[in-house]
Amino acid sequence: MKNVEKIVENLIKTLxxxxxxxxxxxxxTGGRIAAAFTAVSGSSAILHGSxxxxxxxxxxxxxxxxREILETKGAVSQECVEYMLKGMExxxxxxxxxxxSGIAGPTGGTEFKPVGTVYIGVRTPDGKDEVHHCLFQGDRHQVQDQATSFAIELLAEKIN
Incomplete structure (x- = not known):
């Protein structure tokens, strides 16, 4: 996660x-993205909330x-993440x-959404959303770490 720390430092400076x-x-990810940012001095200038x-x-x-999205598509879906982006914005x-939003495991997976399935989205200032369907490998902590890293790297890609 050292690489992530450097990315976060650069994002804070740029933003x-x-x-x-x-x-x-x-x-x-349970707050891991916010924790990665708040671990770096200067984050209060750019982090509105989580x-x-x-x-x-x-x-x-x-x-x-x-509720219809949650019942028909599920919390682990592109549609749910799109609404999460809009709501947080x-x-x-x-x-x-x-x-x-995803399934970190070891339980909760299904044939169609196995453990490690994670949807990660970013919304940019122009109001455009980009949502990625990821399938990470490993135990619960590894899935959470991979999702956190992917999200931060996706944000960096959009900002830089």
Missing amino acids: SKRNQTVSFAESC CVTYANEIKEQWLGVP KMAASDYTLAV
Whole structure:
């Protein structure tokens, strides 16, 4: 995760210079993205906030993910992450927003959504969303670490 620390430092510098902000809506990463940012001095200038929306009810109540999406597509879906992005942007009014929802395991996987399935999305200042369907390998912590790293790298790609 050393590489991630360097990426975060660079993101904080870049966003600070541009007077831009970020916010996060996290599920399976459990706040790890926010923790990676708050571990670096200067993050308060660019981090508007973060929500760990683990339960479906909270995704619905806080972020406005429609119950119908949660029931038909599931919390681990492109559609859910798209709503998480919109809801977090509305709540925090940030320039960039990240959202993550997935199955870290070891339980919870299915034939169609095995353990390691994670959807990671970013919303840019122009209002465009990009959502990636990832399948990470390893135990719970490895899946969470990989999802955190992927999300931060995706954000860096969009900012730089």
